Amino acid sequence: MTDRRSFIQQSAALLGGLALHQTVHAAFPDIAPARPVLDPTTDEEDFWRQVRAAYACSPTLINLNNGGVSPSPRAAMEALDHYNRMCNEAPSYYMWRILDQDREPLRMNLAELAGVPHDELAMCRNATEALNTIIFGLPLKAGDEVVGSTYDYPNMYNAWRQRAQRDGVRLVYADPQLPSEDEAAMVEAFTSKFTARTKLVHITHIINWNGQILPVRKIAAAAHAQGIEVLVDAAHSFGLLDYSITDLGCDYWGTSLHKFLCAPFGNGLMWVKKEKIAKIWPLLSNDKPQGDDIRKFETLGTRSFPIEMATGYSLDLHNLIGPQRKQQRIHYLKNYWMERVREVPGVFFKTSMAPAHGCAIGVFGIEGRKATDISEQLFSKWKIHTVAIEREAKAGIEAPFNHVRVTPNVYTTTQELDRFVEAVRSLIG
Numbered sequence: 118m119t120d121r122r123s124f125i126q127q128s129a130a131l132l133g134g135l136a137l138h139q140t141v142h143a144a145f146p147d148i149a150p151a152r153p154v155l156d157p158t159t160d161e162e163d164f165w166r167q168v169r170a171a172y173a174c175s176p177t178l179i180n181l182n183n184g185g186v187s188p189s190p191r192a193a194m195e196a197l198d199h200y201n202r203m204c205n206e207a208p209s210y211y212m213w214r215i216l217d218q219d220r221e222p223l224r225m226n227l228a229e230l231a232g233v234p235h236d237e238l239a240m241c242r243n244a245t246e247a248l249n250t251i252i253f254g255l256p257l258k259a260g261d262e263v264v265g266s267t268y269d270y271p272n273m274y275n276a277w278r279q280r281a282q283r284d285g286v287r288l289v290y291a292d293p294q295l296p297s298e299d300e301a302a303m304v305e306a307f308t309s310k311f312t313a314r315t316k317l318v319h320i321t322h323i324i325n326w327n328g329q330i331l332p333v334r335k336i337a338a339a340a341h342a343q344g345i346e347v348l349v350d351a352a353h354s355f356g357l358l359d360y361s362i363t364d365l366g367c368d369y370w371g372t373s374l375h376k377f378l379c380a381p382f383g384n385g386l387m388w389v390k391k392e393k394i395a396k397i398w399p400l401l402s403n404d405k406p407q408g409d410d411i412r413k414f415e416t417l418g419t420r421s422f423p424i425e426m427a428t429g430y431s432l433d434l435h436n437l438i439g440p441q442r443k444q445q446r447i448h449y450l451k452n453y454w455m456e457r458v459r460e461v462p463g464v465f466f467k468t469s470m471a472p473a474h475g476c477a478i479g480v481f482g483i484e485g486r487k488a489t490d491i492s493e494q495l496f497s498k499w500k501i502h503t504v505a506i507e508r509e510a511k512a513g514i515e516a517p518f519n520h521v522r523v524t525p526n527v528y529t530t531t532q533e534l535d536r537f538v539e540a541v542r543s544l545i546g
């Protein structure tokens with residue numbers, strides 16, 4: 118057991134995660150969950166087969182909706198189960214005296230990946246919580262304008278609508294023509310909406326509806342030049358694109374960790390630039406609501422420490438694969454099916470195939486067919502799980518959709534995508 122323990126510690130050191138869970142490992146050396154073991158030097162497809170084996174994904178159902186939520190690797194599941202059982206033995210002791218001790222090392226490890234100081238990063242349950250905290254916490258007044266887009270996610274869109282109804286904040290929607298590979302046009306779609314009253318621009322880094330990557334840095338630079346703050350919805354980009362938050366040049370940022378980082382469900386992160394923390398009101402009560410300690414956003418009350426702490430194992434696998442290699446692989450998988458489906462008569466795409474403008478999420482439709490019918494047939498005949506996106510346009514406020522969204526992840530095989538391509542061909546008959 119000493120060998121296993123020292124192996125775990127060596128792996129952790131290798132991955133830069135030695136501090137994580139050390140309290141638990143010290144307390145329970147015999148039952149600490151095993152970390153994933155991969156040999157990154159093997160042949161490329163062998164390497165990805167090993168990655169697949171690190172997940173307990175269904176061998177029969179083909180899950181191509183990793184954009185909604187992704188599975189966690191086996192090690193994270195094992196840790197979750199282990200921590201849950203441990204906590205249940207004496208909850209207040211194991212949760213608050215043992216697991217709670219590891220929140221700061223976890224924050225540091227996440228901050229390392231995010232490329233920001235750890236005291237600017239709050240741990241929360243998902244992107245909705247992270248971004249709603251900022252949207253409701255910003256000191257805006259009647260007449261102040263916020264620029265979003267016709268492609269923003271409904272939870273954020275509705276949070277802003279609530280601020281409009283409650284406080285008289287004015288909402289303005291950029292309406293970029295997507296998909297696009299024209300950065301100047303996408304930037305212009307936002308900047309043309311800026312006025313002297315604009316206080317903030319809300320930018321969805323990767324659009325959930327079609328996978329478009331927006332040129333956040335350029336929009337942010339233009340906004341800052343006019344004294345406008347920048348909030349980024351990074352639900353799909355963190356753990357997928359290889360970047361640091363500081364690369365984006367924004368002021369506020371929020372993400373989920375249960376999408377491409379593959380953390381257990383119910384994990385998110387919120388980042389606020391240090392000098393801006395004090396002015397954001399926390400959503401939940403805190404004794405120093407105007408303080409500048411990022412932890413003022415974390416007074417959630419009793420919550421699941423096992424879910425948070427098991428995230429360290431998902432992070433380990435992410436680091437072991439390497440952020441750049443992961444981004445390239447997922448992009449390769451997306452284009453793998455798109456290149457093959459492109460030739461099928463009647464098929465159209467709403468996603469760019471260029472690496473700068475799309476990753477992971479690809480969407481397609483078939484002329485004259487409803488997206489829900491396509492998606493249902495893919496499942497009933499082939500057990501391929503995708504998601505149909507259908508929405509009527511609300512002029513200038515919400516863009517219309519009628520397509521099927523397909524999102525592979527690191528554990529997806531090219532054989533699964535071949536099956537999917539065959540299924541699409543059969544739909545056309």
Ligand SMILES: Cc1ncc(COP(=O)(O)O)c(C=O)c1O
Nearest residue numbers: 243244245246270325350352373
């Ligand atoms: C762009 C975008 N933002 C935010 C969210 C919300 O994420 P969560 O449900 O994890 O809060 C989603 C979810 O799919 C999303 O696609």
